[in-house]
Amino acid sequence: MPHLTWDSKxxxxxxAAELKLDSIIYPGGNGYPGTDPENQLILGDNLAVMSALLPDYEGQIDLIYADPPFFTNKRYPVRVGRDEDSRRPQEWELADGYPDHWPNVEAYLDMLYPRLAIMHRLLATHGTLYLHLDWHADHYARLLLDEIFGPDRLLNEIIWVYHGPSPIRSAFNRKHDTILAYTKSKEYTFNVDAVREPYNPKTIKTFASSPKAGFGKVPDLERGKVPEDWWYFPVVARLHNERTGYPTQKPQALLERIILASSNPGDLVADFFCGAGTTSLVASQHQRRFIANDLSWRAVHTSRTRHIAGSDTPFKMLNEINLRPERLSGGSNVVKLVGSQLEIEPDLVDNLDYWEVDLDWGGEVFRSAAQAARPRKKEPISGELALPEPIGEKQIAVRLVNIDGIQTQIVYPG
Ligand SMILES: C[S@@+](CC[C@H](N)C(=O)[O-])C[C@H]1O[C@@H](n2cnc3c(N)ncnc32)[C@H](O)[C@@H]1O
Structure with missing residues (x-):
């Protein structure tokens, strides 16, 4: 079988990295404080993170979706502002997103190859990997996956097509991505009935007028059809209600199709290039367990705020020990308790992106019992947090993240 080789292969x-448990998030207080969730959102380089998970998770993950940098040699900033005019990029409020810059293709392959190999080890025997790329590197990846999984394990080469503006005038507009799906073995999960879609109204009409239209085969028009291996979903730029501002965010509908087809409720779904947390959010909305991981603090933060708005499933937040989030300590006069509600200094609200409270701060793991995140539309974040239980005599901790990513922790009373 032909293999892809390069000098530094x-x-x-x-x-393995050392992972530290930083906090447990109970969205809206759900499950607080009794449950110890298995769901994880991890900050760290995925090679080190996946290696650290191997002892517990080798052969345990039912579905992995991977959407790595595409080898575009671009930088992708995050849009942290709200409601900006899409036509005036010079006015956008930007922060570091993630780089997709490589000195050469060998460096890119040095990144991708070991990560795909560990994903293969983490997958359950009936598991599937979906690797999302485009024309920049999908041809290399196909050979790497043939080597790691075996060429017979290619389930599908899925083409995701979309529309969008492009400056290209000397070639056809490049408006599709390629998703390579490989299964670990011949026995794999594929729930065809969960992803059927309605037949085209023209097909229904044709069969209504002439049952012979299918050369003797009459499809079950009621049940719907198995989707083709080319999919149309609009990109997130056009779906304002999903847009987080994190670059290259994928549509929830795309992840929904993958998750429904290739996993069952209760299964473990992982995304080690999680970006804005699309996979883990959709997985938890469909009663799957999840592991989400990204190297970028902004990605992990975006995933957290998205989860608390879109799912009430508790999850842990861990970080590679050397990527301990830096937090300033704030004066406890910034918050005050009014009845069963915590209120924050009104001056801080304008610049605030997220805040949360631990009702019984023990000095180690932060157990987040109530949270508020800045809404997507240009509305202020709530400066009041209703607490799920009275504080009593306990010491509480409040964590704040401002829109520039500066994090502060306040212990109250100080
Ligand atoms: C294409 S984006 C993922 C977008 C995501 N699918 C979504 O819907 O938002 C790629 C992500 O991979 C992350 N990444 C790149 N290298 C990584 C590494 N070595 N470990 C973990 N994450 C990495 C980047 O920070 C970026 O967020």
Whole structure:
């Protein structure tokens, strides 16, 4: 079988990070404080994170969706402002997103190859990997996956097509991505009935007027059809209600099709390039367990705020020990307790992106019992947090994140 080789290619080997539990988030207080959720959102380099998960999760993950940098040699800033005019990029409020810059293709393959190999180890025997790329690197990836999974394990080469503006005038507009789906074995999960879609009204009409239209085969028009391996979903830029501002965010409908087809309720779904947390959000909305991981603090933060707005499933937040989030300590006069509600200094609200409270601060793991995030539309974040239970004599901790990503922790009473 032909293999892809390059000068710096070495056999993939795990390099485990030490992971530290930073907080447990109970969205809207759900499950607080009794449950110990398995769902995880992890900040760290995924090679080190996946290696650290191997002892517990080798052969345990039912579905992995991977949407790595595409080898575009661009930088992708995050839009942190709200409601900006899309036609005036010079006015957008931007922060660091993630780079997709490589000195050469070898460096890119050195990143991708060992990660795909560990994903293969983490997958359950009946599991599937969906690798999302485009024309920049999908041809290399196909050969790598043939090598790691075996060429017979290619389930589908899915083409996701979309519309959008483009400056290209000397070639056809490049408006599709490629998603390579590989299964770990011949016995894999595929729930065809969960992803059927209605037949085209023209097809229904044709069969109504002439049952012979299918050369003797009459499809079950009621049940719907198995989707083709080319999919149309609008990109997130056009779906304002999903847009977080995190770059290259994928549509929930795309992840929904993948998750419904290739996992069952209760299964474990992982995304080690999670970006804005699309996979884990959709997974939890469909009663799957999840592991989400990204190297960028902004991605993990965006995923957290998205989860608390879109799902009430509790989850843990961990970080690679050397990526401990830096937090300033704030004066406890910034918050005050009014009845069963915590209120924040009104001056701070304008610049605030997220805040949360632990009702019984023990000095180690932050157990987030109530949270508020800045709404997507240009409305202020709530400066009041209703607490799910009275504080009593306990010491509480409040964590704040402002829109520039500066994090502060306040212990109250100080
Ligand atoms: C294409 S984006 C993912 C977008 C995501 N699917 C979504 O819907 O928002 C790629 C992500 O991979 C992350 N990334 C790149 N290299 C990584 C690494 N070594 N470990 C973990 N995450 C990484 C980037 O920070 C970026 O958020």
């Amino acid at each position: 070495i056999p993939p080997k795990p390099v």
